Amino acid sequence: MATSDVISVVRFYIEKVLKQVKGMKVLLLDPETTKIVSLVYGQTEILKHEVFLVERLDSERKDQLLHLKAVCFLRPTRENIALLRQELREPHYGEYSLFFTNRLEDMRLQDLAEMDIRELVSEVHEFFGDFSALDPFHFCIPLPKPHVALQPFNFQFGESSEALSRLTEGIASVILSLRRRFNIRYQRGSEMCQKLAQALHHLTMEEERALFDFGSRAADENPLVLILDRKDDPVTPMLLQWTYQAMVHELLGISNNLVSLKDAPGVKADFKEIVLSARQDEFFQKHMSSNFGDFALAASELLVEVAQQKKGQTKHFSSLQDMRNFLDNARDFSAAEFNASKHAVLASELQRLEAQRSLMQVSAVEQEVSCSNSNLQSHYDAVSQLVNNPDISDSDRVRLVGLFALRYEREGGRHVESLAQRLRALGVPQASMNGLECLLNFAGTSHRVGDLYSDRTFRSRFVTMAKHAAGLRGVENVYTQHVPLLVNTLESLIKGRLKEADFPHVRSMGGAPAKPPKLVIVFMVGGSTYEEARSIAELNSQSDRADGGWAQGLKFILGGTSVQNSRTFLNDMAEMAANAKFH
Structure with missing residues (x-):
């Protein structure tokens, strides 16, 4: 599948899994593949493939449904293999098709074969979707304890080794899904980055070289995995955000495309949990990178439009509070109204939080401290x-x-x-x-x-001022001067200025490639941010344009161990301090 869109890649695998097994079936998932699937595939879409039931492999099942086939989409972990062995010992379904999100070790395959005495397993496949696809060019390899990726590497406690193994497997899965042989560079001074780069190189060039050999495919791309450490830019995850997706994550939090408003005052039960998915929501796709004033205005206009379509009413909202009042009195939402209303609810709640915490005042000082001259x-x-x-x-x-x-x-x-x-x-x-x-x-x-803070000349070229929104009282925009360090790093990479001493290659055959890469996976140990994802999306949008500048003809994919906001990042710092790693 020739694409660098990670959502399309994972959807392709899931669709192949569901189509390959004909007839009525049960879809068995583990905790991680449940999230992987839910991010890219809706429940309605799953039901269209004759899926009678979706269950967790680790759930207790009492009824035997031997007339149904079980389609298992699982990570090839020790725990899942043990659960499958137990399931095959006491089967609840008539047939089992096993699809693993990554390489299945021969020893674990043998464990399953020994337990399949009834010969219920009809097929075993490896489909490489061992990561969470958040947006077309943004993915995550979540860790049970995110702060472990940030703290000094320690083999004694096992957590560091487990994190290293999981990240190696996840990035390898991305590489296999893209079907390209990647060069690898990593950030000097980061033990986790170095060990991850070395483990990835050992896996792809030595241990499983044949599996990762895709011939001359896309040889002119010189594709690269660039492994960076969050500590090189601790500023980006700590700043307030003023574009829709990033602002929602900063003030409310986004987890697996879900936003919780259970603690927000005056929000109806229908909107206590909101789904934000660019793939399923045209409005969100269009405005996820819009600034606060623009998306609040667009939410108001969308609500007016659906209200007029329903009853021929002429509505005008002069403030976000007007929208909230309208929603409080509305009944029986249609699908279009519900979608419009959820964005209006979010805009209203974001404005309430901004006013309550004086966030524009705070943000102005943050930007000044982080971006202006000393x-x-x-x-x-x-x-x-x-x-x-x-x-x-x-x-x-x-x-x-x-x-x-x-x-x-x-x-x-x-x-x-x-x-x-x-x-x-x-x-x-x-x-x-x-x-x-x-x-x-x-x-x-x-x-x-x-x-x-040294390169003011370069960074000043990216200083922009958000447009003032018209027609909505009480919604203003702040200066958005900050640009993530990642943009500077990528420009230096493409222009051949990224120092080998600071970002060394893990060399496989000879020195560094003569040509700059045209496809780059940037993996941020310690977590990416939605501000960085927005920068990646902007660079990719320039790629095909004649005036694309240095990004013309390039594609970038951003990954990380989590998606950070200021709360999660500072929580990670507190966790590291509690572990007494630095005391």
Whole structure:
């Protein structure tokens, strides 16, 4: 399948699984493949393939349904093999088709064969979809404990080794699904990046060389896996976001395309859990990268449009509160109304949170500290003023101090300590304070390959101002100066300026390729962000345009161990501090 769209790849495999087994069937999944499938395939779509039931392999089953075939889509783990052996010992279905998301070791295949005394297993296949496809060019390989990828590698506790194994398997699955032989580069100074690059090289070039040999396919692409460490850019996951998808994740959280509003006041039961999927939702696909004012205005216009279509009414909403009032009085939503209404509900809740936490004021200072020229006293005064503002939440105070500490780690030690003392006086929890200390120990200047704040000339070219939204009172846009360091790294890569000393190759045959890659998988150990995913999407949209600049003719895919927001990133810092790795 010749595509670099990871959603299309996983959908292709799932569709092949469901079509290959004819007749009424049961789909058996494990905890991870349940998420993998739900991200790209709707329940209605599954039912169209004569799927009578979808169940977890680890659930308790009492009824025998021997007239049904079981289609198993599973990760080839030790736990799943044990569960399959148990299922074959006491079968609940008449036939079993086994589809694994990655390579199945011969020893585990033998374990299954020994238990299949009734010869119920009709087929065994390897389909390489061992990752969560979030967007067409964005994927995730989730870890049970995300902070493990960030902390120093430690073989003794097993968690580091398990994380390394899972990440190696996941990236290998992406490579196999794309059917290209990749070169590998990694970030210097990151033990996990180095070990992951080496493990991936050993697997693809030595242990399973034949499996990863795709001949001369796409030889001119010089495809590359670039493995980066989150610690090189700790700023991006800590900033407030003002584009739809990223803002929802920052303020509410997105997990497996689901947004929970169970704690939001005044939200109807119908909207307590909302699905956000660009593949299933045309409005979201169009506006996921729109700024706050633009998508709020578009949500209002969409709601007006569906209301007029239903009753011929003429509606006009002059504010997001008007939309909320309309929704509170509405009854019997059609599918179109429900879709329009969920975006209106989200826009209204985002505005409520922005007003409650004074987020535009906070964001302006964040952007100034992170993106403008160095001005220690001015930035200290601005951060200090917000830290002392009773309307600012503890979480926002911690973020502001963290961003200031990263920027002025060398020359602003006295100012950082003053801010930290003020946080303690305000009663900020000790775990948060430990996480703040861990932030500098983990991602301070001495731990980063480059200086986040040195290249002002380059980064200033990307400074833009969001358009002011018209027609909606109470919705404004802030300056969005920040551009992830990843953009700079990729431009340096394509232009041949990415230093070998800082980002060495894992060499297979000779030196580095003479030509720059045309397909790049960027994998962020420690988690990607939706801001970075947006940058990747923008670069890919430039690819086919004549004026695409340095991105013309290129494709990028972003992956990570999670999708970070400021809460999850600082939680990871607190977890690392609790593990006493840096104390």
